[in-house]
Amino acid sequence: MTAPAAAGALGVPRRPGGAGPWAEWQLALPLALAYAAFFLVPLLLLIAISAFDDETLTTVGFAQWRKFLGDPFYWKVILDTVKLGFYTVVATTLIGYPIALVYLGAGPRWQRVILFVVILPLLTSVVVRTFAWIVILGREGVINQAVLWLGLAPAPLRLLQTEHGLVMALTQIEMPLLLLPLLSVMSRVDPNLADASAALGASRWRTLFRVTLPLSLPGLLAGCMLVFASSTTAFISQFTIGGNRLVYLPLLIWQQSLVVYNWPLASVAALTLLVSVSLGVVAIAAIGRRAQAYAS
């Protein structure tokens, strides 16, 4: 087989002047079509369903929107959902960033170990991880047994079905989403830069805040966005650990769509979740741009 025949068999069209922008479009086309069919169309359907007044989808109107947005309880649910994402982002960053620094300073063998430990939770189902947290946070769970044994409290602490218990669990569950982009960006940072900073007389803290942090910021931001989007929509963890005492938007969507079959109201809640998560992600990006501008 000759070389040109092989090229032809690979199906690369030989056009004079090389591949234009159209060729790139062709490459992106399958994904674009899949995106249109499986995301855009359902999204439009969702918007359409939210514009019905009644559960049987016969009367067009905005009654469900008025009901949802006119009720202070639902505003509190929206706020709580965003707050949960915010707390989880803060907690994962505070715990995850030092781990990333350890990773940066470790040798190649330890880096592999750290990376494996980071990915490990992703290899178990979220249901398993969440139920494990019931065992850890429960009245007779690991944490409470330790607290009672150390005499830190006279009675078991209430951790399950509280916001801080849920944030604790989500911090562990979402940690890989923060660390993976962060580690990939950090490992590409030239280690000589930190040495240069030290040689120029900067303290370790100054090097961290003026060199390492700004250079790792894109990875940190990407991680924060993923953690925010994932924790605000983590229905299984929210409902299993939070129970009915903590009501977030995903619980409302489930109740309305699958228990009471009020699809218009479920669509309203789903669109509200989409908008509030998007706003959160945009806010994180904006904070990131500010921070980057300040650092440089």
Next chain:
Amino acid sequence: MIHRPVTRRRLLAGAAAACGASLIPARAHARGSVTAAMYPGTWEEAYRTHVAPALKKAHDVDLEMTPLFAVDQIAKAQAARGAPPFDAFVLDPGPRVTAIERGLFERFDAKRLAALAQLPKDATDEWGVTVAAQVVGIAYNPKKVPRPKAWTDLLKDPWVSRLGMTGFQTTYGTVSIIEISRQLGGSETNVEPFFTEIRKVLPKIAAIGAPASMPSLFQQGQCDITYTNTQTVATLRGRDVDVEFVTPESGAVAFFTTMHIAKGSRAADNAYKYFDTVVSAPVQAALMQPPNNLIPVNRGVKLAAGLPMTSLDEMASFVRHDWSKINPLRAGWIERFNKEVAK
């Protein structure tokens, strides 16, 4: 022999043909199978172990199961609009009424069941057949709290501070809250007394959880008393959890799990064979054994010890509810429950 090089184009063409072929609907129905929606977990395991082999043996029909909760079955069938993703429903009374109202069932002809004579008179109707009973009452840990007597004990000390509860999302949760309300002066359609009372004791309640996590919460000692069905109690006992079932003074609540043929199903004949196998005495007896613990509906089956009745006829005295009255109110109750118990 001529070697034809495997080119990318050929490979893609082959792959496309293979994918295309998989889209052609499998003609499984013609060869004798029925696709049944099935509750995930205990039910699915029990049916795989006992019903599938019995159906194959008796009628040479393959049982394929789609694990779905009752509410999910309604949502799926409704979304499919006339092309049901399964042939047979398995439903609790609330979703059953919803499905009837939304026209999701084919009419049911009870005379086609060979086991009809062994079933209680009200076990079949124009829409389907009862395949299991559920009995709801109070479950408690005898090592942690004294034995409760009435539904209202749940909201009193010392029980309330160890109480684990769920809302109106499940059938057993709904009927239990209705019973608590009835003892406080409410009714099947008025759960206001429950909400008034719950507001007073809310901070004390040990857990208000997702239905699926309740057995875990009980096992972990997060709560020591809850309302639930005999099946969950038997399952917990099987895991060596200290748990006892109590029939409240006002009577235990009974409701029935029914099966129905999905509107537009092309395997209705096989669905009848499936139902007939399910309610047959040997299968019902097997489904009653641990770890399945399903309450049978066939009179030919001797009831297991540990159930709050010795014969199916005794269940006639148990408390029943009219779900056509409950369903329209349920959405409002769920919303109210969210608002009352959320922090």
